[in-house]
Amino acid sequence: MAEAEGDDRDRRVIKNAPKAWKADIWAHFGFYEVNGKLDKSYAVCKICHTKIKHVGNTTNFTNHVDRWHPELASTITTTQKVDTSQPRIDESLVSTLPHNSERAKRITRSVACFIAKDLRPYSVVENAGFRHMLKTIEPRYKLPTRATFSDSALPALYKETKAKVMESMCKARRVAITSDAWTSVATESYVTITSHYISEDWKIVSHVLQTRAVYESHTGAHMARLLLDVVEEWQLTDKSVVLVTDNAANMISAAEIGKFPHVKCFAHTLNLAAQRALKLPAVSRLLGRVRRISAYFHRSTKAKHLFEENQRVVLKLTSPLKLITDVATRWNSAHDMMERFLQLQAAVHATLLSPALNVDESDIVTLSRADLANVEEVVKTLKPVKDATVFMSEESSPTVSLIAPVYAQLLQSMSDTIGDQPLIRDVKNAIKTDLLKRYNSEAEKKILHTSSALDPRFKGLPFLTEEERLDVSAGVTSEAASLEEYARKQRTEADEAPGRTGSSGTKEELLSVDDNVSDSAGPSAPKRRASSLLLSLLGPAFINDTSEPAVQKAQDAAEEKSPEQRDKASIYRQMRGIPKKMTSSGQIVYKRMEHEENRRGCFTPEAASPTPEPTLILP
Numbered sequence: 001m002a003e004a005e006g007d008d009r010d011r012r013v014i015k016n017a018p019k020a021w022k023a024d025i026w027a028h029f030g031f032y033e034v035n036g037k038l039d040k041s042y043a044v045c046k047i048c049h050t051k052i053k054h055v056g057n058t059t060n061f062t063n064h065v066d067r068w069h070p071e072l073a074s075t076i077t078t079t080q081k082v083d084t085s086q087p088r089i090d091e092s093l094v095s096t097l098p099h100n101s102e103r104a105k106r107i108t109r110s111v112a113c114f115i116a117k118d119l120r121p122y123s124v125v126e127n128a129g130f131r132h133m134l135k136t137i138e139p140r141y142k143l144p145t146r147a148t149f150s151d152s153a154l155p156a157l158y159k160e161t162k163a164k165v166m167e168s169m170c171k172a173r174r175v176a177i178t179s180d181a182w183t184s185v186a187t188e189s190y191v192t193i194t195s196h197y198i199s200e201d202w203k204i205v206s207h208v209l210q211t212r213a214v215y216e217s218h219t220g221a222h223m224a225r226l227l228l229d230v231v232e233e234w235q236l237t238d239k240s241v242v243l244v245t246d247n248a249a250n251m252i253s254a255a256e257i258g259k260f261p262h263v264k265c266f267a268h269t270l271n272l273a274a275q276r277a278l279k280l281p282a283v284s285r286l287l288g289r290v291r292r293i294s295a296y297f298h299r300s301t302k303a304k305h306l307f308e309e310n311q312r313v314v315l316k317l318t319s320p321l322k323l324i325t326d327v328a329t330r331w332n333s334a335h336d337m338m339e340r341f342l343q344l345q346a347a348v349h350a351t352l353l354s355p356a357l358n359v360d361e362s363d364i365v366t367l368s369r370a371d372l373a374n375v376e377e378v379v380k381t382l383k384p385v386k387d388a389t390v391f392m393s394e395e396s397s398p399t400v401s402l403i404a405p406v407y408a409q410l411l412q413s414m415s416d417t418i419g420d421q422p423l424i425r426d427v428k429n430a431i432k433t434d435l436l437k438r439y440n441s442e443a444e445k446k447i448l449h450t451s452s453a454l455d456p457r458f459k460g461l462p463f464l465t466e467e468e469r470l471d472v473s474a475g476v477t478s479e480a481a482s483l484e485e486y487a488r489k490q491r492t493e494a495d496e497a498p499g500r501t502g503s504s505g506t507k508e509e510l511l512s513v514d515d516n517v518s519d520s521a522g523p524s525a526p527k528r529r530a531s532s533l534l535l536s537l538l539g540p541a542f543i544n545d546t547s548e549p550a551v552q553k554a555q556d557a558a559e560e561k562s563p564e565q566r567d568k569a570s571i572y573r574q575m576r577g578i579p580k581k582m583t584s585s586g587q588i589v590y591k592r593m594e595h596e597e598n599r600r601g602c603f604t605p606e607a608a609s610p611t612p613e614p615t616l617i618l619p
Contacts, residue, residue: 025058097140112153122146172197176242193230220253267389271331273434277427290341294323310347335382401455404448408463
């Protein structure tokens with residue numbers, strides 16, 4: 001009995017690991033002694049006496065210290081296995097690039113760009129395949145550790161990129177920002193801020209300024225504070241920033257609190273209207289049936305294979321297509337799901353009727369002829385909304401001047417027509433009702449109508465009433481007069497400056513469109529044809545409108561009233577020719593005015609997609 005108690009006491013004594021084991025972790029772990037020998041099957045923590053299974057490496061012990069004794073983690077150094085294999089002769093003759101050499105710096109920077117641009121984790125530099133690739137490309141290069149990239153390489157790249165972006169934005173006359181809140185798959189909330197402006201070489205430029213986690217509630221006050229911090233951090237306080245967001249109430253409140261000129265995303269507006277129509281009971285039932293068939297082909301490998309074979313045989317498709325399943329947060333996905341189903345319905349029916357599948361009707365509910373007819377009509381009705389969303393989401397060209405005419409045309413296309421089925425009338429009414437609630441404020445109307453008035457494609461403003469056209473023309477004329485007054489003061493100050501030689505130019509020289517300049521800049525650009533998508537949205541009456549511009553009519557009326565108004569009309573008439581020559585040569589004409597313009601830009605903010613803001617750079 002006494003001997004047994006003595007053995008128990010011996011087990012409680014933690015013996016040190018063998019001296020041959022050099023890892024730092026063994027300073028905090030040991031073994032119990034059993035019958036005079038170390039029991040190496042379990043290591044014991046000297047601090048908390050926790051037994052951890054010993055399987056030949058120290059990973060479990062290091063994890064234990066990191067989790068339960070973090071104050072000791074700094075005393076432990078992670079050792080890597082040493083490659084004891086003898087290098088080949090050609091490898092031993094290759095010298096290692098010094099880490100501070102120009103080539104090594106360029107490679108390290110390229111790896112940092114790869115991590116940042118492709119959103120790769122820092123651990124990619126430890127992947128065997130990645131290291132093998134770099135070893136093949138440059139055997140002399142020694143890849144830094146992941147800590148080097150996270151602590152120095154990526155922060156340095158961010159600092160360098162931020163300086164370039166700020167320098168570029170400082171040259172812009174006006175900048176617009178877009179904001180979008182989203183949630184990651186890890187249920188973490190983020191807000192992304194993007195800037196848009198016109199560069200000196202007349203190109204639309206977009207930069208993602210930041211994507212930051214937001215832990216507090218997304219109230220209007222919090223979002224306004226975040227936006228104002230971004231404007232201050234990126235030195236945009238003097239850029240007359242225009243804000244473009246979705247239609248969320250908190251973002252509308254944030255724009256009001258931050259006193260930003262606010263334009264609501266047109267694509268998001270169209271999506272809200274479409275979603276309202278898709279929630280109608282009859283439409284929802286159709287979507288459910290199509291969705292069920294699509295889901296079946298996505299989960300059954302046998303059905304998927306047979307479906308692809310039927311596409312080759314029945315539809316003569318060389319590359320089989322897949323059915324699309326709609327996602328509530330993905331714009332136009334319901335339209336695309338129904339459209340793809342109609343495109344492949346022959347192959348779908350052939351597959352479902354195949355005896356090889358033994359499909360039970362209770363599992364897959366097929367669509368009747370009436371259902372198919374309704375699906376076709378719903379797709380046809382939603383097509384203008386889908387086309388407008390796609391066209392207005394382009395980043396390569398400004399789209400704010402299109403909002404007002406497209407909005408008006410969509411309202412017109414959603415009006416009831418003779419022959420509409422009850423379901424289609426309900427769909428149109430749902431979309432139209434939702435659209436009528438949007439863009440009703442006077443500030444929004446002013447921005448959108450002015451932008452359209454300055455676009456030669458919509459010079460007649462056919463989507464407005466006569467009274468609205470006169471109001472728009474009066475506003476544009478007033479802006480033109482203010483610009484001329486500012487230019488006159490600038491010329492006076494320049495003429496009075498000491499040491500000034502030469503002439504600064506008269507009003508006519510500065511504002512007129514000089515045909516000689518256009519000719520000297522090269523052959524005139526061919527007239528661009530309106531895109532087929534835009535034609536399908538608006539029709540040729542909008543694009544090829546040859547009627548007298550509404551602003552022109554207003555100027556003719558103004559000339560009959562007073563000399564002052566005649567001057568204003570003359571100013572705008574000369575300026576109105578500028579957008580017509582906005583080609584490579586027209587840019588030179590515009591730059592003759594650019595030094596006169598200063599902070600006003602050209603009446604409207606300059607910005608670009610993903611959501612539209614005003615600009616004078618016309619497609």
